[in-house]
Amino acid sequence: MSKVADILPGLISEYSKVLKRSEIRELLKITRLPGMISFAGGLPYPGLFPVEELKDIVNAVLDREAKKALQYGPTEGDARLIDFIVKWMREDEGAEIDKDYILIVSGSQQALDLVGKIFINPGDSIIVGLPSYLGALQAFNSHRARMIGVPVDKQGMDVDKVEGILMEYKQKGEKIKFIYVVPDFQNPAGVTMTLERREKLLDLCYEYGTIVVEDSPYRELRFEGESVPMVGAMDKKGYAFSLHTFSKILLPGFRLGWIIANKAIMDKLIMGKQPADLCTSPFSQSIVYEYLRRGLLKPHIEKIVKLYREKRNVMLQALEKYVPKDSGIDWTHPEGGLFLWVTLPEHMDAEELFPKAVEKKVAYVMGSAFHFDGSGKNTMRLNFSYPSEEQIDEGIKRLVDLFKEEM
Amino acid sequence: MSKVADILPGLISEYSKVLKRSEIRELLKITRLPGMISFAGGLPYPGLFPVEELKDIVNAVLDREAKKALQYGPTEGDARLIDFIVKWMREDEGAEIDKDYILIVSGSQQALDLVGKIFINPGDSIIVGLPSYLGALQAFNSHRARMIGVPVDKQGMDVDKVEGILMEYKQKGEKIKFIYVVPDFQNPAGVTMTLERREKLLDLCYEYGTIVVEDSPYRELRFEGESVPMVGAMDKKGYAFSLHTFSKILLPGFRLGWIIANKAIMDKLIMGKQPADLCTSPFSQSIVYEYLRRGLLKPHIEKIVKLYREKRNVMLQALEKYVPKDSGIDWTHPEGGLFLWVTLPEHMDAEELFPKAVEKKVAYVMGSAFHFDGSGKNTMRLNFSYPSEEQIDEGIKRLVDLFKEEM
Numbered sequence: 001m002s003k004v005a006d007i008l009p010g011l012i013s014e015y016s017k018v019l020k021r022s023e024i025r026e027l028l029k030i031t032r033l034p035g036m037i038s039f040a041g042g043l044p045y046p047g048l049f050p051v052e053e054l055k056d057i058v059n060a061v062l063d064r065e066a067k068k069a070l071q072y073g074p075t076e077g078d079a080r081l082i083d084f085i086v087k088w089m090r091e092d093e094g095a096e097i098d099k100d101y102i103l104i105v106s107g108s109q110q111a112l113d114l115v116g117k118i119f120i121n122p123g124d125s126i127i128v129g130l131p132s133y134l135g136a137l138q139a140f141n142s143h144r145a146r147m148i149g150v151p152v153d154k155q156g157m158d159v160d161k162v163e164g165i166l167m168e169y170k171q172k173g174e175k176i177k178f179i180y181v182v183p184d185f186q187n188p189a190g191v192t193m194t195l196e197r198r199e200k201l202l203d204l205c206y207e208y209g210t211i212v213v214e215d216s217p218y219r220e221l222r223f224e225g226e227s228v229p230m231v232g233a234m235d236k237k238g239y240a241f242s243l244h245t246f247s248k249i250l251l252p253g254f255r256l257g258w259i260i261a262n263k264a265i266m267d268k269l270i271m272g273k274q275p276a277d278l279c280t281s282p283f284s285q286s287i288v289y290e291y292l293r294r295g296l297l298k299p300h301i302e303k304i305v306k307l308y309r310e311k312r313n314v315m316l317q318a319l320e321k322y323v324p325k326d327s328g329i330d331w332t333h334p335e336g337g338l339f340l341w342v343t344l345p346e347h348m349d350a351e352e353l354f355p356k357a358v359e360k361k362v363a364y365v366m367g368s369a370f371h372f373d374g375s376g377k378n379t380m381r382l383n384f385s386y387p388s389e390e391q392i393d394e395g396i397k398r399l400v401d402l403f404k405e406e407m
Numbered sequence: 408m409s410k411v412a413d414i415l416p417g418l419i420s421e422y423s424k425v426l427k428r429s430e431i432r433e434l435l436k437i438t439r440l441p442g443m444i445s446f447a448g449g450l451p452y453p454g455l456f457p458v459e460e461l462k463d464i465v466n467a468v469l470d471r472e473a474k475k476a477l478q479y480g481p482t483e484g485d486a487r488l489i490d491f492i493v494k495w496m497r498e499d500e501g502a503e504i505d506k507d508y509i510l511i512v513s514g515s516q517q518a519l520d521l522v523g524k525i526f527i528n529p530g531d532s533i534i535v536g537l538p539s540y541l542g543a544l545q546a547f548n549s550h551r552a553r554m555i556g557v558p559v560d561k562q563g564m565d566v567d568k569v570e571g572i573l574m575e576y577k578q579k580g581e582k583i584k585f586i587y588v589v590p591d592f593q594n595p596a597g598v599t600m601t602l603e604r605r606e607k608l609l610d611l612c613y614e615y616g617t618i619v620v621e622d623s624p625y626r627e628l629r630f631e632g633e634s635v636p637m638v639g640a641m642d643k644k645g646y647a648f649s650l651h652t653f654s655k656i657l658l659p660g661f662r663l664g665w666i667i668a669n670k671a672i673m674d675k676l677i678m679g680k681q682p683a684d685l686c687t688s689p690f691s692q693s694i695v696y697e698y699l700r701r702g703l704l705k706p707h708i709e710k711i712v713k714l715y716r717e718k719r720n721v722m723l724q725a726l727e728k729y730v731p732k733d734s735g736i737d738w739t740h741p742e743g744g745l746f747l748w749v750t751l752p753e754h755m756d757a758e759e760l761f762p763k764a765v766e767k768k769v770a771y772v773m774g775s776a777f778h779f780d781g782s783g784k785n786t787m788r789l790n791f792s793y794p795s796e797e798q799i800d801e802g803i804k805r806l807v808d809l810f811k812e813e814m
Contacts, residue, residue: 004645005671007616011584013550016525016675046474054473058465066461067453070660106513106662109685116682117549118423139682142524143420177418209414238411253477253690255513264412268423275523275546278516281688283660 014122018144031363037395039382040363042187042338045311048304049251053296054287061286073282075274077104077258081289085258088292095233100263103270106280108217108245108257110273112136115213115241116143117272118265119177127165127179129157131341131370131379133187136180136215147372148176154332156193157181159200166208176210183231184219185337188370188381192335195228202231205239214242218337220249220301223309225335238262246288248338249301254284308338311384311392315340318396329403338385341367343378348406350380356406362398421529425551438770444802446789447770449594449745452718455711456658460703461694468693480689482681484511484665488696492665495699502640507670510677513687515624515652515664519543521679522620522648523550525672526584534572534586536564538748538777538786540594543587543622554779555583561739563600564588566607573615583617590638591626592744595777595788599742602635609638612646621649625744627656627708630716632742645669653695655745656708661691715745718791718799722747725803736810745792748774750785755813757787763813769805 031038061069076082082102089095105111112135120126122144128137130149140147150161162179169176179201183193193201205212214231232242238261245257261269273279291297312334319342323329328345342364344350350366357363367379384392438445468476483489489509496502512518519542527533529551535544537556547554557568569586576583586608590600600608612619621638639649645668652664668676680686698704719741726749730736735752749771751757757773764770774786791799 003671004618004669007618008671010582010616011526011618012672012675013524013526013528013531015528016679043478046478049473049477051469051473051477054477055466055469058469059462062458062462062465066456066458070456070458070461070658071450071453072654072659106684110683113683117420119418119420121420121422124420135682135685142679142682175417209417211411211414211418247479251477252479253688255684255686255688262411264410264415265419268419272423272549275542275549276517276520276683277513277662278542279662281660281662281691283691284688 015142015144018141027363027365030358035361036358036363037361037387037391037398038363039384039387039395040365041383041386043383043386044248044252044304045307045385048307050296050300053291057287057290057294061290065286069283069286071282073279073285075270075279077102077280078282078285078289081285081292084289084292089260093230093233095230095260096236097260100266101260103259103261103266103273104280104285105257105259105273106277107247107252107255108215108243109135109139110276111243111257111259112139112215113142114259114269114272114276115178115243116140116145118268120145124177125169125174126177127162128372129181129186130373131188131367131376132180132372133182133215134370137370137372140180141372145177149371149373152186152189152191154191156183156186156191156197157201159197159204162201163204166204166210170208176208178211178213179205180213180215181231182215183228184216185221185334185339187218187337188339188365188367189341190332190334190337190339191341192228198228198231198234202235202239206237212240214240216242217245217248221305221308221338222336223305223312232260238264241265249304250288250291250297254281254288256280256284256288308385311387311389312340314389314392315382315384315396318393322397322400324404327403327407338383340382340384342380342382344380344403345407346378348403349377351377353402353406357399357402360398360402362395364399422549422551425548434770434772437765442768443765443770444768444794444798444805445770446791446794446802447772448790448793450790450793451655451659451711452714452792455714457703457707460698464694464697464701468697472693476690476693478689480686480692482677482686484509484687485689485692485696488692488699491696491699496667500637500640502637502667503643504667507673508667510666510668510673510680511687511692512664512666512680513684514654514659514662515622515650516542516546517680517683518650518664518666519546519622520549521666521676521683522585522650523547523552524679525675527552531584532576532581533584534569535779536588536593537780538595538774538783539587539779540589540622541777544777544779547587548779552584556778556780559593559596559598561598563590563593563598563604564608566604566611569608570611573611573617577615583615585618585620586612587620587622588638589622590635591623592628592741592746594625594744595746595772595774596748597739597741597744597746598748599635605635605638605641609642609646613644619647621647623649624652624655628712628715628745629743630712630719639667645671648672656711657695657698657704661688661695663687663691663695715792718796719747721796721799722789722791722803725800729804729807731811734810734814745790747789747791749787749789751787751810752814753785755810756784758784760809760813764806764809767805767809769802771806
C-alpha cells in the first residue's frame with residue numbers, strides 16, 4: 001500500500017500538469033514586508049470603499065429580501081441587476097443589448113475562465129498582447145491555449161501585426177479562436193487603443209471570422225481625454241464579447257462582474273457557469289443592485305477618478321523629477337486605470353533588479369510576467385492606486401536610485 | 408460578412424459542445440407556478456435563515472475590518488476561517504488535518520468542478536452512483552469524464568460492484584480516476600453508507616490505487632441514529648478528499664464551501680482555483696467566520712435538524728397513510744438530509760407521469776435525471792426541507808392519487 005502522493009502522478013489530469021502558481025501572488029508576499037513601498041499589486045485603494053453606505057444597504061437588503069438574497073439564485077444572475085446594467089450600458093455606451101445579452105459572473109476572472117472553456121480546445125490558437133493581463137494568460141493557459149503574441153505600443157495592440165497573423169493562419173487553413181484585448185488603460189501597460197485600431201480590429205474579425213474578447217475592468221476610470229467607444233458597442237454583428245467587473249469601480253470583495261455577449265453564445269456561457277458554481281452570490285448581487293438603484297455608483301466613480309488621477313500625477317511628476325534626461329528610460333502616460341508601464345534600456349533586466357529593489361524597500365512586477373513568451377525583460381509595471389502620494393514619490397526615488405546604480 | 412452565429416460552430420470548444428442545461432433548473436421554472444406544491448427543488452427552508460444575527464454580524468464586520476473584507480483575498484481563503492474549520496473537523500470528526508489541508512471554495516459546486524479539472528482528462532473513467540447528485544454529474548460531464556455507474560441501495564453504494572469494476576479495469580490496464588460518493592443522506596436517494604461499506608471502499612482504494620471523492624453537504628443534518636465516521640476521517644493515508652458547504656447548514660446565498668484534501672494535491676487545487684475566480688468572496692468569509700466565532704452555528708444546526716426531522720416525519724407519515732398496501736411502491740427512510748427517494752413499480756415511468764403531476768399541482772424530480780445512463784425511470788426524488796408540513800401532506804396525497812390512477 002503506497003502513500004497517496006505516490007499514486008497521484010498517475011491520476012491527475014494533463015490540465016493540472018500545466019497549472020502554474022501566479023508569480024504575482026507569490027511576489028505579493030514579499031511586498032507585504034514592513035517598510036516596503038509596493039507598486040506591485042493591483043489593488044483598489046481601500047480607503048474609498050463606501051463602508052457607511054454599505055452598512056445601510058446591507059441592513060435594508062436583510063430587512064426587505066433576506067429570503068431571496070440568502071437563498072440560491074438563477075445562474076444568469078439577479079434580473080434586477082441585469083436590467084440595471086442593460087440600461088447603463090445602453091445609455092452610457094450605446095450598446096444595443098437587452099437582458100439576454102448579460103450574464104452575471106463571480107468576478108471577471110470567472111468570465112475569462114468561461115471564455116476559455118467555451119472556445120479553447122487544447123492546442124487552439126488565440127492572439128494576446130505582449131504584454132497582457134496575467135490572470136487572463138493564466139486562465140487561457142489552464143485551458144491549454146496556444147498563444148500568439150502581438151506587441152502593444154502606446155496606441156494599443158498593433159492591429160497590422162494582427163492582420164498578418166490572421167492572413168498567415170487563413171493560408172494554413174487554421175483558426176484563431178479569439179483576440180484578447182484590454183482596450184482601455186490596459187493592464188499592465190496603461191495604454192488605450194485608438195479608435196482607428198478598434199475599427200480595424202473589428203473589420204479584421206468580420207473578414208477572417210474570429211471574435212474579440214474585450215476585457216474592460218478599468219473603462220470607467222478615465223482621468224482625462226476623450227473616451228473611445230467600446231469595441232463591443234461599435235460592433236453591430238455580435239463579434240465582440242466584453243467582460244466587466246465591479247472590482248475596480250466599487251470593490252473586489254463581492255466578486256461580482258458581468259459578461260456582455262451575443263445571444264448566440266450566451267446559452268453556452270450559462271451552461272459553462274452552471275457546473276462551475278451554480279450561481280454568483282445572490283447576497284452580493286442584492287447589495288450591489290441596491291447600491292446602483294440608489295444612484296451611488298456614479299458619484300463614487302467620480303471620487304475614485306479624482307484620487308487616482310492625483311496619484312497618477314504624483315507618479316508621473318516623480319518620474320520627471322528623478323529620472324535623468326537621456327537615460328533611455330521611458331514610461332507610459334495612462335489616461336486612466338491603475339497602472340503605468342516603465343521601459344528600461346534594452347540591456348537592463350527588471351527581474352534581476354527585483355531583489356535589489358526589495359533591499360531598497362520598493363517593489364514592482366517585472367514586465368516579463370505579463371509576456372507569455374518570457375520577453376519584456378526590460379519592462380516593469382507600477383501600480384499607483386494603492387500606495388499613498390508620499391509613498392509614490394519616495395518609492396519612485398528609490399527605484400530611480402537603483403536604475404542609476406545599475407547604469 | 409456573416410453573422411456571428413454562423414461562425415460560432417467553428418470556434419466553440421469540444422467542451423462547450425457537451426454542456427447541457429440542467430434539467431432540474433429548467434424544471435424548477437414550472438414548479439414556481441401558482442398553487443404548485445413542489446418537492447422538486449433542493450432548497451433549504453429560508454424561514455430559518457438567521458437574519459437578525461447576520462445583521463449584527465455584518466455591521467460588526469464592516470466596522471472592524473471593512474478594508475480587508477471588501478478587498479481581494481488569498482486564493483486559499485481567510486486564515487481565520489480555515490483555522491476554525493480545522494479545529495471543528497478535528498474535534499467533531501477526528502480528522503487528522505491542519506490548515507494546509509483546507510481550501511475555501513465558492514460553494515461545493517466549485518469543489519466538484521475543481522476535482523474534475525484536477526483529475527479528469529477527456530475520456531477518463533470515474534465511478535459514480537446510480538443515482539448521483541446531478542450537479543456532480545454535470546461537473547464531471549463538463550470535463551468529459553466516462554462514467555461507470557454503480558447501484559446505490561439502502562446501505563449506500565454497492566462496494567462489491569465497485570470491486571468488480573476495479574478488478575476489471577486493473578486487468579485491462581486502465582485507471583479509475585476516482586470514486587464519487589455522498590455517504591451521508593445521499594442526494595438524491597437519502598440513504599447513508601454503512602460503516603462496513605466505507606471501510607471496504609477505502610481498502611479498495613488502497614489496493615487498486617484510486618481515490619474517494621466524498622461529497623458531504625448534509626452530514627451535520629442527522630435526525631436520528633448513530634453517526635458513521637466520515638470516509639475522509641477513517642482514511643489515514645490521504646486517499647479520500649471531502650467536499651463541504653455552508654449552503655445546507657447555514658445558507659446558500661454566500662456561496663461558501665471547503666475542500667479537505669491531502670497536501671499532495673492541495674497545491675494543484677489552489678492552482679486550479681486561481682484562474683477560475685482568484686478567490687472566494689472575502690466579505691462572505693468574514694461574515695461566516697464571525698458567525699462561527701460567536702458560537703452560533705451549532706445551535707442553528709440543531710434548529711434546522713429539528714424542523715427537517717418534523718418535515719421528514721410528515722412526509723413518511725403521509726406516504727404510510729396514502730399509499731395502498733401491496734402497491735409495490737417503496738421509499739427510503741432518510742436519517743437526515745433533505746431528500747427521500749420513491750421507487751415505483753417497474754412498469755411506471757416518473758418522466759411520463761410528470762406532466763400529469765403538474766396538472767395536479769404537485770412537482771418532483773424524475774429519478775432518471777440522476778442516472779447518467781438514463782436508467783431509474785420508475786424513481787423520483789422528493790424534497791421535504793422547503794415545503795410546509797401542510798403542503799407535504801397535501802402534495803403526497805395528490806401524488807398518490809396520480810399513482811393510483813396509473814396503476
